[in-house]
Amino acid sequence: MWKAVLAATTAVAIAGSSLVYAQERPAGSDAGRPDAAQRWRPSAEDMNAMLDARIIGLKTALKLTPEQEKNWPAFEQTIRDLAKARQARMAARRDHPRDDPGGIDLIERLEQRASAMTDAAANVKRLADAAKPLYLSLDEGQKHRFAFMIHALGPRRMAFSAGHDRGEHEHGRGGPRDAR
Numbered sequence: 001m002w003k004a005v006l007a008a009t010t011a012v013a014i015a016g017s018s019l020v021y022a023q024e025r026p027a028g029s030d031a032g033r034p035d036a037a038q039r040w041r042p043s044a045e046d047m048n049a050m051l052d053a054r055i056i057g058l059k060t061a062l063k064l065t066p067e068q069e070k071n072w073p074a075f076e077q078t079i080r081d082l083a084k085a086r087q088a089r090m091a092a093r094r095d096h097p098r099d100d101p102g103g104i105d106l107i108e109r110l111e112q113r114a115s116a117m118t119d120a121a122a123n124v125k126r127l128a129d130a131a132k133p134l135y136l137s138l139d140e141g142q143k144h145r146f147a148f149m150i151h152a153l154g155p156r157r158m159a160f161s162a163g164h165d166r167g168e169h170e171h172g173r174g175g176p177r178d179a180r
Contacts, residue, residue: 044091047087055080057077058149059072061148062146063142067137068142071133071137075131075133078126079128081126082126082127085118
């Protein structure tokens with residue numbers, strides 16, 4: 001019985017402190033959220049370090065044979081090139097933000113979206129061309145690990161996101177979710 005009372009008291013205390021915290025913030029304010037300028041953003045060095053870790057993880061998971069190893073450099077270079085291009089797009093967007101995203105008319109937005117999709121298609125083709133020789137040399141177990149690990153590497157972010165990386169468009173304004 002004491003355990004039930006203690007558990008109920010703890011739950012009330014936690015819920016009560018949450019309500020008090022919620023009441024301290026003015027209604028409709030962003031006092032609890034960091035300002036966009038104050039949010040931490042990974043540097044190019046951080047992003048490169050994470051890319052290196054993901055590439056090493058993929059290569060380690062595949063356990064390539066010496067014959068398969070010959071197909072690795074072209075694939076790795078393509079991954080690095082796509083990541084570098086994504087970083088450049090992100091930096092350009094950060095350096096030249098649009099003041100009024102709603103100020104772009106429908107046709108201009110459609111043209112930008114079409115251009116981004118064309119770029120994304122070219123990047124996916126580059127990735128597929130670079131991965132094909134490596135993938136064809138893998139055994140079934142390696143192919144399964146490749147499919148699983150490639151998601152962690154982020155080809156969707158590198159190859160598919162040309163021009164519409166996360167955060168480029170406001171939600172509901174031509175962002176990646178609207179394209180589906």
